[in-house]
Amino acid sequence: MATKKKASTRKATARKAPAKKKATAKKTVTKKAAPKKKVTAKKAAPKKKPVTRKAAAKKTAKKPALKAKAAKKPVPKKAPAKKKAAAPTATDQVLKIVKRSKKGVDVPTLMKKTGFEEKRVRNIVTRAFSQKKIKRVTRGIYVAT
Numbered sequence: 001m002a003t004k005k006k007a008s009t010r011k012a013t014a015r016k017a018p019a020k021k022k023a024t025a026k027k028t029v030t031k032k033a034a035p036k037k038k039v040t041a042k043k044a045a046p047k048k049k050p051v052t053r054k055a056a057a058k059k060t061a062k063k064p065a066l067k068a069k070a071a072k073k074p075v076p077k078k079a080p081a082k083k084k085a086a087a088p089t090a091t092d093q094v095l096k097i098v099k100r101s102k103k104g105v106d107v108p109t110l111m112k113k114t115g116f117e118e119k120r121v122r123n124i125v126t127r128a129f130s131q132k133k134i135k136r137v138t139r140g141i142y143v144a145t
Helices: 002-014 053-062 090-100 107-114 118-130
Strands: 134-138 141-144
Touching: 090 107, 090 118, 090 141, 107 118, 118 134
Parallel strands: none
Antiparallel strands: 134 141
16 A cells, blocks of 8 residues: 555645746836926017117227238139040941941841841841831841931
């Protein structure tokens, strides 16, 4: 029986309820009312004495004479900056070549003269055609308008 009692005591100790946490009281914060300002009637501004002409003349006489500003030397105007000729765009290069040819130009010729790839030249030609800057004489031959 001694062994049974030990087993039962073990169970009893294992079944203990978890310890209760201490209850913390919540503190409510109350705001203090701001002290009310006393409303006072505004005092009338003290009356100024009327200024006589003599007093006004004295005030202006007391001011030191301003020194004359030194005359500035006229700055020579710079010549307007010369604008550098903007490098012609790829479209400008292609259109220039097309305008020079009387019979018209095809894409392989434009590729040789400009050094551009075929896709780039075809895109330029297509765009210029849609903007009506060049005409198609026959299939693949383009002339300036």
